[in-house]
Amino acid sequence: MARRVFATAVLGAAMLAPALALAADETPLPRQQWSFDGVFGTYDRASAQRGFQVYKEICSVCHPVKHLHFRDLMDIGYSEDELKAIATGYQVTDGPNDEGQMFQRPGRPSDPIPGPFPNDQAARAANNGALPPDQSLIVKARPGGPDYVYGILTGYKDAPTGFNLLPGMNYNEFFPGHQIAMPPPLSDNAVTFADGVPATVPQMAHDVVTFLTWAAEPRLEDRHRTGFKVTLFLVVAAGVFYAAKRKIWAPIH
Amino acid sequence: MADVAQQNIDQVHSGETRRDFLFLTAGAIGGIGVVATIWPFVDTLNPARDTLALSSTEVDLAPIQVGQRLTVAWRGKPVFIAHRTPEEIKAAEDVDISQLRDPQKDADRVQKSEWLIIVGVCTHLGCIPLGQKAGDDRGSFGGWFCPCHGSVYDTSGRIRQGPAPLNLWLPGDAELASKALYKFTSDAAITIG
Amino acid sequence: MADNRPGATARIIRWIDYRLPFVQFLNHELNEYPTPRNLSYWWNYGSLSGIMLVVMIASGVILATQYTPSADLAFDSVERIMRDVNYGWLVRYVHMNGGSMFFAIVYIHLFRGLYYGSYKNPRELLWIIGVIILLLLIATAFMGYVLPWGQMSYWAATVITNLFSAIPLVGPGIVTFLWGGFTVGDPTLHRFYALHYLLPFVILAVVLLHLVALHRHGSNNPLGIDHKGPQDTIPFHPYYTIKDLFGLTVFLLIYGFFVFYAPNFLGEPDNYIPANPMQTPNHIVPEWYLLPYYAILRSITFPILFVSSKLAGVILAFSSIFILFFLPWLDTSPVRSARFRPIYKWVFWLLVIDVVALGWVGANPPQGIVVTVGQIATFYYFFHMLILIPLIGKLERPRPLPSSIGTAVLSGGARLSGAGTPLAKP
Numbered sequence: 014m015a016r017r018v019f020a021t022a023v024l025g026a027a028m029l030a031p032a033l034a035l036a037a038d039e040t041p042l043p044r045q046q047w048s049f050d051g052v053f054g055t056y057d058r059a060s061a062q063r064g065f066q067v068y069k070e071i072c073s074v075c076h077p078v079k080h081l082h083f084r085d086l087m088d089i090g091y092s093e094d095e096l097k098a099i100a101t102g103y104q105v106t107d108g109p110n111d112e113g114q115m116f117q118r119p120g121r122p123s124d125p126i127p128g129p130f131p132n133d134q135a136a137r138a139a140n141n142g143a144l145p146p147d148q149s150l151i152v153k154a155r156p157g158g159p160d161y162v163y164g165i166l167t168g169y170k171d172a173p174t175g176f177n178l179l180p181g182m183n184y185n186e187f188f189p190g191h192q193i194a195m196p197p198p199l200s201d202n203a204v205t206f207a208d209g210v211p212a213t214v215p216q217m218a219h220d221v222v223t224f225l226t227w228a229a230e231p232r233l234e235d236r237h238r239t240g241f242k243v244t245l246f247l248v249v250a251a252g253v254f255y256a257a258k259r260k261i262w263a264p265i266h
Numbered sequence: 267m268a269d270v271a272q273q274n275i276d277q278v279h280s281g282e283t284r285r286d287f288l289f290l291t292a293g294a295i296g297g298i299g300v301v302a303t304i305w306p307f308v309d310t311l312n313p314a315r316d317t318l319a320l321s322s323t324e325v326d327l328a329p330i331q332v333g334q335r336l337t338v339a340w341r342g343k344p345v346f347i348a349h350r351t352p353e354e355i356k357a358a359e360d361v362d363i364s365q366l367r368d369p370q371k372d373a374d375r376v377q378k379s380e381w382l383i384i385v386g387v388c389t390h391l392g393c394i395p396l397g398q399k400a401g402d403d404r405g406s407f408g409g410w411f412c413p414c415h416g417s418v419y420d421t422s423g424r425i426r427q428g429p430a431p432l433n434l435w436l437p438g439d440a441e442l443a444s445k446a447l448y449k450f451t452s453d454a455a456i457t458i459g
Numbered sequence: 460m461a462d463n464r465p466g467a468t469a470r471i472i473r474w475i476d477y478r479l480p481f482v483q484f485l486n487h488e489l490n491e492y493p494t495p496r497n498l499s500y501w502w503n504y505g506s507l508s509g510i511m512l513v514v515m516i517a518s519g520v521i522l523a524t525q526y527t528p529s530a531d532l533a534f535d536s537v538e539r540i541m542r543d544v545n546y547g548w549l550v551r552y553v554h555m556n557g558g559s560m561f562f563a564i565v566y567i568h569l570f571r572g573l574y575y576g577s578y579k580n581p582r583e584l585l586w587i588i589g590v591i592i593l594l595l596l597i598a599t600a601f602m603g604y605v606l607p608w609g610q611m612s613y614w615a616a617t618v619i620t621n622l623f624s625a626i627p628l629v630g631p632g633i634v635t636f637l638w639g640g641f642t643v644g645d646p647t648l649h650r651f652y653a654l655h656y657l658l659p660f661v662i663l664a665v666v667l668l669h670l671v672a673l674h675r676h677g678s679n680n681p682l683g684i685d686h687k688g689p690q691d692t693i694p695f696h697p698y699y700t701i702k703d704l705f706g707l708t709v710f711l712l713i714y715g716f717f718v719f720y721a722p723n724f725l726g727e728p729d730n731y732i733p734a735n736p737m738q739t740p741n742h743i744v745p746e747w748y749l750l751p752y753y754a755i756l757r758s759i760t761f762p763i764l765f766v767s768s769k770l771a772g773v774i775l776a777f778s779s780i781f782i783l784f785f786l787p788w789l790d791t792s793p794v795r796s797a798r799f800r801p802i803y804k805w806v807f808w809l810l811v812i813d814v815v816a817l818g819w820v821g822a823n824p825p826q827g828i829v830v831t832v833g834q835i836a837t838f839y840y841f842f843h844m845l846i847l848i849p850l851i852g853k854l855e856r857p858r859p860l861p862s863s864i865g866t867a868v869l870s871g872g873a874r875l876s877g878a879g880t881p882l883a884k885p
Contacts, residue, residue: 052720080535080538080542082316082319084315084319085542122319123316123319123320146732149538150538150731150732153723153728153731154728154729154731154732155728156728158728189741229731231542232541232542232548235548236548236549236552236719236722237719237720239549239719240715240718240719240720241719243715243719244712244715244716244719246295246298246299246302247708247711247712247715248712249295250295250296250299250708251705251708251709251712253288253291253292253295254292254295254701254704254705254708255705256288257288257289257292257701257705258701258702258704258705260288261697261698261701262698262702265496265693265698292701292704296704306545306546306549306550307517307518307521307546307550309545309546310521310524310525310544310545310546310547310550311521311524312545314525314539314543314544314545314547315542315543315544315545316539316543317543
């Protein structure tokens with residue numbers, strides 16, 4: 014029995030090997046409390062909507078979010094009319110028409126949310142050669158996930174004395190290497206939230222990270238709900254099958 | 267040992283032990299588990315959210331003059347929108363229904379009689395009938411003519427000659443909808459689907 | 460509707476069986492097939508592996524109905540599956556985590572074989588077929604990981620295919636042939652997709668061979684002694700069917716935990732970045748189940764005789780699996796199960812620790828102490844296989860074996876009841 018537990022522990026350790034990878038010289042990421050944490054986590058709708066507002070008014074100047082469609086916004090609580098209004102506020106390239114020309118038309122719910130640049134080269138040209146990454150998956154594409162993105166957004170500070178900050182770069186506590194091309198995007202009251210919540214930098218960061226986590230993992234709530242039912246079912250099934258196993262094996266033991 | 271084992275199996279198979287309830291439960295749970303697991307896999311083949319999002323088309327009717335016809339795409343199929351002239355409407359309404367291969371009153375095929383909205387796919391073998399563009403052959407009933415095998419449709423899109431068995435479908439017929447899947451959102455605009 | 464009375468069913472079965480003895484076959488394999496009565500839960504992992512193969516094929520085929528194997532569209536098609544396809548997220552996470560689960564199960568199954576001597580006479584071919592399955596699994600998993608066309612997909616493909624350039628003379632030519640171009644690209648993705656779809660069915664066929672070989676002599680057991688009569692065995696059904704079912708539900712709870720609550724824990728964040736041929740990730744890391752081989756590959760930092768360090772690393776990494784083919788002959792012990800092998804029973808765990816250490820080495824950048832540990836662990840692995848196993852088998856004094864499974868079980872476990880003789884080799 015002890016050997017079995019030991020063996021399982023060893024296997025568990027083996028699978029955790031990547032997670033136990035040595036950390037480079039990095040400041041540890043402070044952990045935040047998120048509404049989507051834990052096995053019963055969900056997306057705080059109000060926070061996600063505020064986050065979308067932050068994305069739309071600040072981040073979308075440079076960053077696309079190409080895997081999101083306007084119709085997806087219904088998942089974070091916008092009504093069909095509200096998201097149609099948001100969509101028609103954008104001009105979307107369509108075509109070619111019968112004359113062979115591409116043309117602009119108002120957005121529809123079925124359209125992906127258009128990004129600020131037509132292609133990567135235009136994005137680089139507008140940003141000194143740096144490419145602002147698409148934000149649809151950023152929370153899943155970085156170790157530390159939501160805490161990391163929050164850390165970046167709130168981690169701007171003056172470079173410590175002696176630090177060689179290259180021209181055009183900004184010092185950030187949590188970015189690997191501490192030099193990030195993106196200037197601090199958030200400042201207090203940069204947006205005015207419709208629900209009156211004060212738009213401090215930590216608040217905006219928190220809300221935009223909630224929005225971005227939803228953008229990266231929109232089916233999290235389905236996943237948690239299904240997981241709960243499956244786990245319950247399997248626990249019951251395990252109990253029943255174990256009892257059946259014992260009964261069948263009883264005469265043999 | 268083997269005897270006990272054999273006895274055990276006999277008891278399991280005899281169906282007369284108290285343990286039966288347990289095994290029945292185990293079997294039922296197993297069965298439910300299998301079915302519940304299979305369903306999501308099968309459901310992935312149903313239309314996805316992006317397909318469903320494109321299942322609805324809005325059309326502005328204002329630019330279509332009387333006598334003009336427009337083709338729009340809906341769910342991957344052409345939809346014929348005809349702004350019928352009074353003559354075309356009269357011709358459609360004056361037909362003796364009992365003479366038709368697929369009897370259907372014109373009034374049952376339109377919501378507003380000057381707007382005929384039908385799926386432009388021949389009910390014979392699926393070609394797209396001619397008649398939408400100026401200069402097209404419309405067949406002898408002034409409606410549409412399918413060049414593939416010669417089906418002729420009238421100004422209500424009903425089959426009059428040729429091999430097609432049914433009238434041109436209304437949007438939604440293929441999906442077995444109880445009524446046509448378009449609605450007027452205003453006097454000069456419709457949403458199909 | 461078919462008549463459900465026993466008479467009608469029996470007639471239908473007789474009609475079919477006379478022409479294709481399917482029911483007879485099932486009856487023999489399940490009800491009559493003698494299985495040792497003392498199999499522990501370590502014997503659940505074979506059926507679990509088979510179930511995982513079915514799960515991976517089913518989820519894979521469903522994914523294949525929605526996935527686009529083109530360099531421009533692959534990444535986006537996977538995102539569409541995750542967001543828009545009904546339950547697409549579930550099938551994708553099942554497939555993704557299923558790969559990890561499959562390897563965990565198969566590795567436990569393999570180590571079970573190492574501990575209890577399941578590879579020894581007369582099961583040498585059974586073992587060899589198993590190692591072939593492992594190789595096919597590794598190839599399949601490697602190609603599957605490329606398909607989402609993320610950063611790690613692309614660069615892992617680049618690094619591993621580049622290994623073949625180490626082959627003298629023909630190496631670079633082979634690599635170009637594998638790529639279908641001058642770098643990993645769209646042609647590579649297409650052929651990996653075709654092969655990733657094909658290989659699991661090859662695995663299925665080899666698994667059937669594995670089962671045929673198994674049924675020739677039946678399962679080994681924790682005591683490692685042959686069953687001598689009906690007092691030692693029980694029919695597979697219902698004893699092991701229900702035990703396997705129970706084990707399955709426990710396994711599904713663990714599998715479900717990953718799928719529903721930590722679906723990306725075992726993966727790499729970098730693979731959520733679309734492949735960029737112009738930028739290499741800071742750390743290229745394979746999935747956890749390939750880390751030990753990766754560690755061995757990287758640990759050879761010096762040329763050996765006339766062989767470059769790169770080629771030596773490749774040879775040793777592949778050899779770490781090929782050496783398993785020879786295990787039945789490397790092991791000289793007259794006794795199967797480690798239960799009766801006082802020295803090997805502890806040395807076995809050294810191998811386990813060694814493999815875990817290699818995994819840790821593979822996960823980390825090759826600097827400083829990581830390299831040293833990797834080299835020691837690589838050396839130990841081959842030392843264990845080539846020196847320790849043959850020596851221990853010859854030098855150790857095995858404990859006396861029980862006279863039969865039945866007597867051992869009756870007297871409470873593996874205690875002795877009368878002098879036993881070690882297994883004689885034919």
